[in-house]
Amino acid sequence: MPERKESLEQLVLTRVMRLNATIHGLVFGLVAGLALFIATNWLILKGGPIGPEGEPIIGPNLWLLSQFFYGYSVTFVGSLIGFAYAFAVGFVAGFLIAQIYNWIVDFREYRARRSA
Amino acid sequence: MQEEKQHVIPSTMNRNGDQQVVIIGGGPAGLTAAYELITRHNIRPVVFEKLDKVGGIARTENYKGYYFDMGGHRFFTKSKEVQRFWKEVMGDDFLRRPRLSRIFYNDKFFHYPLKPFNALMGLGLYESVLIMASYIRWQIFPYRQEETFEQWVTNRFGKRLFLTFFKTYTEKVWGISTSELKAEWAAQRIKNLSLKSAIVSMFVKPNTKITTLIEEFDYPRRGPGMMWNAVKEAVERRGGSVQLNSDVVGIHRQGNRITAVEVACNGYRQVVPGDSFISSMPVTEFIRYLDPPPPKPVLDAAHRLKYRDFLTVCLVVNKKELFPDNWIYIHDPRVKVGRIQNFKNWSPEMVPDQSKTSLGLEYFCNEGDELWTMADEDLIELGKQEIERIGLAKYEDVEDGSVFRVPKSYPVYDSEYKEHLETIKEYLATLENFQTIGRNGLHRYNNQDHAMLTGMLAVRNLMLGESNNLWVVNAEQEYHEEIAEDVEADPEVVTEVVKEALAHIFTRLDPLAFGLALGLILGLAVFAATALLLLRGGPVVGPHLQLLSNFFIGYSVTWPGALIGLLYGVVVGFVFGGLFAYLRNTAMFLHMAYIQRRSELNLLRSLFDYI
Structure with missing residues (x-):
């Protein structure tokens, strides 16, 4: 076999990685969604102190997310809503990070090729 | 690696309508080429073998019914084509044998391949501590440049373990100091060393068949010679000719074509013309025998390629069992013997009398040196003394012996060989109807299966017009798998796909x-x-x-x-x-x-x- 092809060593040392935006988005989305889902349910299971009106106060700080995620609450239903929100936000963020990363890498390689 | 092709122009037909293909050398490469020509293409070649038996440097000697395999040849290969060949020729005459080979050092046996824990236990606590300390020292302060074999191994195992397990045996085999042996040689001899292979092995299930065959191997009942005799008979049965005791001493050339070979046999010389020539004789001799001779730089290059030789002192010992190993590496510096084969453990049929054992004491030497020129009786005496000195058998139990010399067993990879070989390759590429094959034909450290592959590929070049580069067989691990006919996908494509996939995983993140x-x-x-x-x-x-x-x-x-x-x-x-x-x-x-x-x-x- 002639040595016309690059060796793996050459590929690894000279090439720059490209990210798959969709997969990146899905992974970010899933991690974010699951994190919020678990955090919410963890607080529900843990419970909280009883408030002045006899109601337990569960996760008052996490509750603040509802400022951005309309409909979210620290309840089981809220954890499902939160999962959907976090997944969507995570997906968009992950997708955009990968896409922007790829654009920048392409641009840098294009510039390097031109100046070579 | 540059793309080189063997330029073989399909030859004219002779009177019988056959091409006259002349094969020089009846070793694994030459006989494989002959077998392939006659069984697959119905071409009846003529093979000239210098010795009185076939097999070349993989031959089996016979002394009073005891079979001695020159060097010990395990039969295992990754090539399906070679495997098919073996099975086709040998059928049920193959035995599956377990492998045991140990290192003998300091009157103790050590597992081989080396197992660090076993090695440390065998060497004792004090020595083990020193070895560990040496290992740590060389991990922290390694040689900055790895130019020699000694530096290369020391940087990986530490100096003390190198001196214990690597220095003596390597120097026995090659006859030069490990500080003169190039590090490149070690890297060339060790396959699968590339990063690709290492990474692939993380993801891809290892070839368990090969792994198993390293632990056990196939072996003809009476040694490799049995197979090469069977090949010879098969070639002759189909009308080919394998002429023994026929030493090719001249190569006639007209321009860029070989026209005939001059063969010395029983005191006579004959000139045998041919259309195509395949040679497994040492490439240095081929160059020297050319008439008219090639340009001086080519002759000079051929003159400078070196070989290492070995001789086997075969001893018949009046003991049913001596040790369970197939062979033992002798690292002990007190003796000159480098390796000891116990042929009965390769196959019981290597010994005619099961109450006795036959040993092959292998001495690595250079043609013409003190060992090589020593009288057979003296060598047998030396063997008897050394086998007793290391305690593997008693002097008085050795009842008979014989000596067999194997010149040009190993092509030497010294610092200059590449340059000289390149000069020779360039010249040989200009010969239109000639291909050089086999270990010594290519001056490449090919094992038997790789030598056979070069024979197979040479035939494909000749008969099918392919352009297989014989010089790279064994240079790339995947190459010899390429001619397998029954692979599901092109291995080259698979390799590229795997490489691409791995490149995606392991490349840099900007x-x-x-x-x-x-x-x-x-x-x-x-x-x-x-x-x-x-x-x-x-x-x-x-x-x-x-x-x-x-x-x-x-x-x-x-x-x-x-x-x-x-x-x-x-x-x-x-x-x-x-x-x-x-x-x-x-x-x-x-x-x-x-x-x-x-x-x-x-x-x-x-x-x-x-x-």
């Missing part, structure tokens, strides 16, 4: 690009969160988000604050993204280096299989 991407998204996220709260309004806008100002000094939940937050986000994201990418690249690089080093160490443990 820290600048990743930092910028993360920074932009983080900045936009802060901006969007601030803007959302501002748009929603309220008596107190975003009191909690305002807490960010603890870290982002100057930030507030206001429109100017949103812009400041955007900037902070970009900067923080950039720093963290860049750092993440940098650390990820470093970790990946270290991980790959670790994999490669581990792969090297594993292979070094079985180094003696390759030397």
Whole structure:
């Protein structure tokens, strides 16, 4: 076999990685969604102190997310809503990070090729 | 590796309508070529073998009914084509034999391939501590340059273990100091050393068949000679000719074509014309025999290629069993013997009388040196004394012996050989109807299966017009798998696909690009969160988000604050993204280096299989 092809060593040392935006988005989305889902349910299971009106106060700080995620609450239903929100936000963020990363890498390689 | 082709012009037909193909050398490569020509293409070749038996440097000698395999040849291969050949020729005459080979050093046996724990236990506590200390010392302060074999191994195992297990045997085999032996040689002898192979092995299930066959191997009932005799008979049965005691002493050339060979046989000389010529004789001799001779630089290059030779002192010992190993590496510097074969453990049929054992004491030497020229009786005496000195058998139990010399067993890879071989290759490429094959024909350290492959490929070049480069067989691990007919996919394509996939996984993450991407998204996220709260309004806008100002000094939940937050986000994201990418690249690089080093160490443990 002639040595016309690059060796793996050459590929690894000279090439720059490209990210798959969709997969990146899905992974970010899933991690974010699951994190919020678990955090919410963890607080529900843990419970909280009883408030002045006899109601337990569960996760008052996490509750603040509802400022951005309309409909979210620290309840089981809220954890499902939160999962959907976090997944969507995570997906968009992950997708955009990968896409922007790829654009920048392409641009840098294009510039390097031109100046070579 | 440059793309070289064997230029073979299909030849004219002779009176019988056959091409006259002349094959020089009746070793594995030459006989394989003859067999392939006659069985697959119905071409009846004529083979000239210098010795009185076939097999070349893989021959089996017979002394009073005891069979002695010159060098010990395990039969295992990755090539389906070679495997098919073996099965076709030998059928049920193959035995599956377990492998046991140990190192004998300091009156003790050590597992082979080397097992560090076993080695340390065998050497004793004090020596083990010294070896560990030496290992640590050389890991911390290694040789900066790995130019010699000694430096190469020392950097991996430490000096003390090198001196114990690597120095003596390697020097016995090659006859030169390990400080003169090039590091490149070790890397060439150890296969699968590339990073690709190491990484692939992490993901791809190893070839268990090969692994198993290294632990056990196939072996003809009466040694490799049995197979080569069967091949000879098969060739002759179909009308080919294998002429023994026929020494090719001249090669007639007209321009770029070989026209005939001059053969010395029983005191007579005959000139045998041919259309195509395939030679497995040492390429240096082929060059010297050319008439008219090639240009002087080619002759000079041939003159400078070197070989290492060995002789086997075969002893018949009046003992039913001596030791369970197939062979033993003798590292003991007190004796000259390098390796001892116990042929009865290769196959019981190697010995005619099961109450006796036959040993082959292998001495590595150079043609014409003191050992080589020693009288057979003296060599047998030396063998008897040494076998007693190392305690493997008693002097008085040795009842008979014989000596067999094998010249040009190993092509020497010295610092100049590549340059000389290149000169020869360039010249040989100009010969239109000639191909050189086999270990010595290519001056390449091919094992038997690789030598056979060169014979097969030469026939394909000749008969099918293919352009297989015989010089790279065994140079690339995948090459010899390419001619397998029953593979599901083209191995070259598979290799490329795997390489591409691995390249995607292991390539660098651009820290600048990743930092910028993360920074932009983080900045936009802060901006969007601030803007959302501002748009929603309220008596107190975003009191909690305002807490960010603890870290982002100057930030507030206001429109100017949103812009400041955007900037902070970009900067923080950039720093963290860049750092993440940098650390990820470093970790990946270290991980790959670790994999490669581990792969090297594993292979070094079985180094003696390759030397």
